[in-house]
Amino acid sequence: MFPWKTVIKLDNSLSTPLYLQIVNAIVREITSGHLAKSTKVPGTRLMSETLSVNRKTVVQAYDELMAQGWFEAFPSRGTFVSGKLPIVEPHTLDRHKGGEDVAAILQIKSTEFTDYRSKPKHSIEINQGTPDPRLAPIDWIYKECRSLAKTTYGKNFLKYGAARGDEKLRISLSRYLSETRGMNINKENILITRGSQMGIFMILNVLLNKGDTVVVGHSSYDSADWSIKHLGGNPLRIGVDEFGLNIDELEKLLKTTKVSIVYITPHHHYPTTVTLPAERRIQLLELALKYNFAIIEDDYDYDFHYSSSPLLPLASLNHHEHVIYIGSFSKIFAPAIRIGYIVSSRRIINELSKIRGIIDRQGDPVLEHVMALAIESGELQRHLKKTLKIYLSRRDLLCKRLNEKLGGLIEYKVPEGGMALWVKFLSGLKPDADYLVSECLKRGLYLNLCHDFINHQSSMRLGFASVNEQEIETAIDILAEVIKQNAS
């Protein structure tokens, strides 16, 4: 006798109706091979007694099972598990000989990527340099989204849209980039992304062929490295000095090695925060034309420059389409506002749009449209002006406190722009990342930094933009205490 009462567990508190719970339980038993085809099932009266439910519920369940093809009924003979079903071998966990790993059998590919997952409990977080969402006009953004979606006109933005992004945003952005970065572009040169990372991934999907060499700095942005490797490219590291990527070293390399792409953050080099100077920019562009490689210019930091004006992006100089430019609103407003963009030739933007279509179809048209409003209304420019002033004073306070508390143990150069400081430990001081992080955490400070830098380069990239003055004071007190404890 089949153990109906054991396998059909009914729960009145679920939103699934009882009859459907019976259906689901029986289907599972059939598909797992425990309930064989052509098995006779108890009549509805008996079953309702066994399960202690109303008979009507069982009738409804059997009707459903028959409609779905799991059961069949023969007049005067009764109800059976359908005889038309294939035979199912009862599965045991090691049906795969010896319990082989299904993921291995299916040849799952593994990728490098470190996810944040859940953050530990903390009162202050120092990261590698993100904006402060508390300063951003998030309420304005959602208010505008809501107003837009209410209108008949706005309802159109709730349907499928173009993979390359909202047209109004592409127009506003092309004007904004022309004015702020001297780019000679129009909407056909722009594609809207979900942020810089997607820009990198999409461009590599279009430009990178398996086995291609991609030049990156030593060190460089780790997520870019992971993307290159995932797509079958070989990241090749060249030196980074106090002016950024060493272009002379690149030139030497090019004489012997075919390079497809150079990935660069000229403004400001990640992680060391330096700016690539004028002569290296020209030299790099000349090499791109001579050796026919593409340049991915990840200009995530352009809008944050404190002393002189920022240097014009490579993409604004004469580059014959060799430069593909990446920018982002996530660095302006908040990491969660996932909107960025790519600037390139019409031809490459067309290819990128197709890639975008197969990656995730399109972006969020309402939010994209509201970003256009942010540019047109001046909300974005006002926010930039405000945060620039605040981030500058946070940078200066961080420097001051570091000098006071850790002078003689560390060195750094005050960065002209961006949201982070690159701090080197001096004189053999080599704190262990795990130690540093766990000791700071005990004191309420979560150091959300790259362990690699701390362990292998005895350096930290300390973000100053996302922490207010009070938080900076407390954070550096804690950090200094832990470092000094570690040093002694």
Next chain:
Amino acid sequence: MFPWKTVIKLDNSLSTPLYLQIVNAIVREITSGHLAKSTKVPGTRLMSETLSVNRKTVVQAYDELMAQGWFEAFPSRGTFVSGKLPIVEPHTLDRHKGGEDVAAILQIKSTEFTDYRSKPKHSIEINQGTPDPRLAPIDWIYKECRSLAKTTYGKNFLKYGAARGDEKLRISLSRYLSETRGMNINKENILITRGSQMGIFMILNVLLNKGDTVVVGHSSYDSADWSIKHLGGNPLRIGVDEFGLNIDELEKLLKTTKVSIVYITPHHHYPTTVTLPAERRIQLLELALKYNFAIIEDDYDYDFHYSSSPLLPLASLNHHEHVIYIGSFSKIFAPAIRIGYIVSSRRIINELSKIRGIIDRQGDPVLEHVMALAIESGELQRHLKKTLKIYLSRRDLLCKRLNEKLGGLIEYKVPEGGMALWVKFLSGLKPDADYLVSECLKRGLYLNLCHDFINHQSSMRLGFASVNEQEIETAIDILAEVIKQNAS
């Protein structure tokens, strides 16, 4: 004499300050090779006269150019274009011998994808089956986003989050899927995506190795095909009959061919809208275990079922991790609400999370959190209940009108669920897609349908969910008129 007045065009109406316009223009001339290194530049007085601007503006521009390294000044000799810059060859458009295409030189890869781009002017749109955003609680969604982001707690959602998605949504969703689909899962089995398309793309990134065979129906969802091809797989088509994918044909194929993945929309087959019956489901699962292939179950339509209850997904049956399940909120609320999910084993979800990280880092944590609220508060279930009733009546009205206006010229089966009808033209009636679309458009009806189906299969997939009753009446009047005109 260098034509300063010609190349430095100043525009007072721009938000870029005049001095920066001068800087940008000069940098462009240097980097394009027109202004050679070590060239003497006019003094600030002469330049200000030439450009008709205040001398202070020119001084500011020259200071900036010196700070950035483009100019250098020598006491008593004057100001020069920096001598340290590399020599730039003046570029002409055909510096690449014979004007070669840069995209070709950079070996741009091309992908298949048909973007919507801009929609033509129209008063009614019939598509292949999308929800009606006019019915969706969009205002509620944005209101909740706004409230959440205002709180101190909510501000945390504006920072970087987990690549796999908001934890609360993964918990709510695992409960919801357990109740509605009989899945035995928890939050570790779920990853939040940007919609079904991203689900397909991500899974292929993890499962597909170059050259792998992926079985799809003939016909199948074109975007899935494009993703498979882009990632180097070979889509292999097997027949589709009135019950969906022909699993006997698959079984024969498996005896000779190594298949890595089967992509299937069992509920309801795209484009023909039929449901894969119980016995084929079991047969497919048995084959997956025997021949070790993965099944991508794209269950985009599950929540819309009008007659009997939907069949349990393959992923709810005993499948030993061979099934990876895709679902979406975009089909429930609106195409622009770009949230979907993948259900799989913990191991595969971990790999997918890493892929997600390199594709676009993460989703929109605020919107994801609000989707959890939609489930927990019952807003989602209420919306489903409401729309199910409305879509059912739209389906029935569409059928009625088609019978009245085109009876004898077409045939179709009333679908048990979903948002579209699969309509075949009868008796040699073979309207040309371009003709059909353009003639309907003249009359105000935009047929946003797949041309391939119309041209090669003499069929249309007519969505009924996104059009109200009045729109259906008018649309079918127009469609019938055009088809009859074409037939005569």
